Amino acid sequence: DAGVTQSPTHLIKTRGQQVTLRCSPKSGHDTVSWYQQALGQGPQFIFQYYEEEERQRGNFPDRFSGHQFPNYSSELNVNALLLGDSALYLCASRYPLDSGGSDTQYFGPGTRLTVL
Amino acid sequence: AQRVTQPEKLLSVFKGAPVELKCNYSYSGSPELFWYVQYSRQRLQLLLRHISRESIKGFTADLNKGETSFHLKKPFAQEEDSAMYYCALTPLVDSSYKLIFGSGTRLLVRP
Numbered sequence: 001d002a003g004v005t006q007s008p009t010h011l012i013k014t015r016g017q018q019v020t021l022r023c024s025p026k027s028g029h030d031t032v033s034w035y036q037q038a039l040g041q042g043p044q045f046i047f048q049y050y051e052e053e054e055r056q057r058g059n060f061p062d063r064f065s066g067h068q069f070p071n072y073s074s075e076l077n078v079n080a081l082l083l084g085d086s087a088l089y090l091c092a093s094r095y096p097l098d099s100g101g102s103d104t105q106y107f108g109p110g111t112r113l114t115v116l
Numbered sequence: 117a118q119r120v121t122q123p124e125k126l127l128s129v130f131k132g133a134p135v136e137l138k139c140n141y142s143y144s145g146s147p148e149l150f151w152y153v154q155y156s157r158q159r160l161q162l163l164l165r166h167i168s169r170e171s172i173k174g175f176t177a178d179l180n181k182g183e184t185s186f187h188l189k190k191p192f193a194q195e196e197d198s199a200m201y202y203c204a205l206t207p208l209v210d211s212s213y214k215l216i217f218g219s220g221t222r223l224l225v226r227p
Contacts, residue, residue, distance in 0.1 A: 042204075
């Protein structure tokens with residue numbers, strides 16, 4: 001099991017463009033969360049997907065949206081990119097709460113987004 | 117408001133010296149507290165959590181509800197402990213188990 005995987009590794013966009021980041025959860029995990037980590041800061045919760053629906057959302061504008069597919073993989077979309085969106089975007093997954101599995105969240109390596 | 121504060125951006129110690137990474141939190145309910153670690157060129161990973169009350173790689177952390185602190189300690193630092201350490205909390209009022217992170221402390225253990 002490769003654990004949580006994310007693509008692409010790096011991405012460069014210009015202001016106003018749109019971007020899609022992808023995440024495949026660890027095997028057996030069904031819940032995916034997205035975090036934004038700006039330089040010198042800790043990760044900040046964007047939103048979480050469970051059963052293909054957004055379950056909870058952090059303090060991020062509607063320009064940030066997501067999707068979860070039936071195979072539990074997920075996408076993060078950001079529209080109308082701003083310079084301030086430049087950050088490392090992390091995906092984390094965990095087991096179903098009622099599965100008896102650990103509720104520990106496992107993180108992917110991240111996608112480094114640079115907005116010029 | 118839910119907040120995690122790590123007052124030190126950088127902590128530099130010599131090998132064999134004791135280490136204490138400070139973490140204070142602000143949360144009105146009962147949170148679950150974690151320490152996550154990120155070694156160079158590796159992904160963020162869980163180091164320990166307060167409910168398990170275990171020692172991982174010689175590190176321990178005690179939840180002090182009176183002082184709202186969850187400091188990470190190790191009696192004798194090793195060079196391989198050099199990494200970025202993040203304190204985080206999960207509010208237990210919802211089932212999302214979202215993590216609220218501090219800004220992190222870089223631990224540098226010098227030979």
